[in-house]
Amino acid sequence: MAAPRRAPTAHDVAALAGVSQSAVSRCFTPGASISEETRQRVQAAAEQLGYRPNLIARSLIKRRSTIIGVVIPGLQNPFYAAMLEALSADLATAGYRILLFNAPARGTPDPVLDEMLNYRVDALILVSSSLSSGLADECQKIGLPVVQLNRTTERSTVSSVVGDNHGGAEAIARFLLACEHERFAFIAGLETSSTGKAREAAFLGTLGAAGKPVARGVANYAFEEAEGIARQMLGGANPPDAIFCASDHMAIAALGVARTEFGLTIGRDISIVGFDDIQMAGWPQISLTTYRQPVRAMSSRAVAMIEAQLQGTGTGSGLSEVVPGDLVVRGSTREPAHGVIDLGYERVWRP
Amino acid sequence: MAAPRRAPTAHDVAALAGVSQSAVSRCFTPGASISEETRQRVQAAAEQLGYRPNLIARSLIKRRSTIIGVVIPGLQNPFYAAMLEALSADLATAGYRILLFNAPARGTPDPVLDEMLNYRVDALILVSSSLSSGLADECQKIGLPVVQLNRTTERSTVSSVVGDNHGGAEAIARFLLACEHERFAFIAGLETSSTGKAREAAFLGTLGAAGKPVARGVANYAFEEAEGIARQMLGGANPPDAIFCASDHMAIAALGVARTEFGLTIGRDISIVGFDDIQMAGWPQISLTTYRQPVRAMSSRAVAMIEAQLQGTGTGSGLSEVVPGDLVVRGSTREPAHGVIDLGYERVWRP
DNA sequence: TTGAAAGCGCTAACAC
């Protein structure tokens, strides 16, 4: 009924318990030296008042917030949702909380990052986005660990964890060749993404070496744009019989267009391959052949890197790690002449 | 090359600029009175040092962190991912950051919440989870705004925003009756969820009034469990010809089983309806009839409630708001005798 | 073991 009061402080508890305020602090500090008797008294008083230690004040003095800033784009893409969930679990286990920034998919998240740094996060994890060189320098100067997930930089000062974009895209190219396709197409995500560029280079490179040209479109990792590009490709003069999309999300869009608008039988008339292996790729209605990015492994590697840097052993800064995946074969592609291995619960391509 | 130093403080800037530390503070406070000349000096010094105001210190003194705690379960369910994205956007616009807690889908998130409160978040948004009565009391005592999203409580002190669970489920029942179905089934999410109970009550109630019994299973909002239940129902003695699933995610699982394992033609042999209208429900491969929960509207209502409570006008605490949706008709159901309205971009049922 | 005292980096009166 009374007006909303302010939360009780350690002082209030101390007064009630008849001890000093520092005694209260000790009571809530794991390894502190405090007698059993006073701890009881303090405990009781704290309970009675509903006292909870103010972690804001604590981080001010400790210079550690146990909060880690996570910048991540469009959660509508299930790949990012899965990554965030994995990060959330791994960071919670490591004793960290997440300050979340849902970055715009395109463009630099600098203003947003600026804010994060002001909150004195203990580290930064950037999913599919990168630091401006200015900010990178600043982070290094103040010793703030940063790791980029699913993106690399030329800057050697920031660490990164990525899937095997090169190996994956190359495997996909070889796989489609083994399926005896003739007319290839590639639907790119963002022109600027290091990840996307690596996939494209490997795909085009491998097919180029085999003397195959590749049609190309850019869909900015957006579902609707991917539908548009697929529509245009399939409605064109010399339509592809094999499309590699730089993400599952776009591949599923293409799949829908091919089946619904062009009446194609997927896996016979055309093969469509994605990248990521999001949950939906395994749905029977979708059944998308795709290169798996092991989200959980990537997340835990990123968190391990952060922890290493936080440990301050100097290790871990500027490292770049590649987490290998698997080409999972499902119904959206023709059957290749060789190389498919049945693991029971799924089939993979290992030529 | 040098060892990692600590970030510069307002003091350092003041020293360099030859002004007092409070001048520095004023320089970074929007409406403060400061001469153009000193602001320049401070600005320059700050830039040179790479100074950034410490928001932790600021929140300590202001007793406002501009951080809002968001508790949300399994991001693997696209409904939650979409909700988080909406909240993130709305809260950013309102000037807040998100401290994220990915709660376990089942069970009470109390320990997690405890932590959040210690971080002195300005408010709490709980998606699909609820507060223990003890914590609810505590929040009210310290005047901390709390709103539950997609869940209600009997406790009148905490506000909530929900979709129209009753109206939606009733509409689905009437719709399936209009499709002249005979053998109904319901796949529940969590037994404990207020939302799920409301859907079930309305569905069973409406069909009961029409003299129709309803088979029932519980799948805990989990994809695999929903597949199991669907398998069991369809393989049983008197298989249903109409299934309502308490979420799209589960409905899509059922859809896959019905089509792939039982060879049923969806929309003819059987109708399957979901709830939420996640993005995938609209994919041509899925084409799920479902009751839409307007995620964006729900998010912005929740944020508005928070802001009202923060404004301290006393308004908004203990309010419960229902956001109406639409029954979106797609290919997973038979065509009803009447009531379908074509809006051009989609079809809805409004009898 | 315990309390007193000095801050962590900042904002907010209050004089000047």
Place this chain on the structure above:
DNA sequence: GTGTTAGCGCTTTCAA
């Protein structure tokens, strides 16, 4: 307009 002075709620020496 500007500096001085108190704190915000806590941790951490340092003596006692």
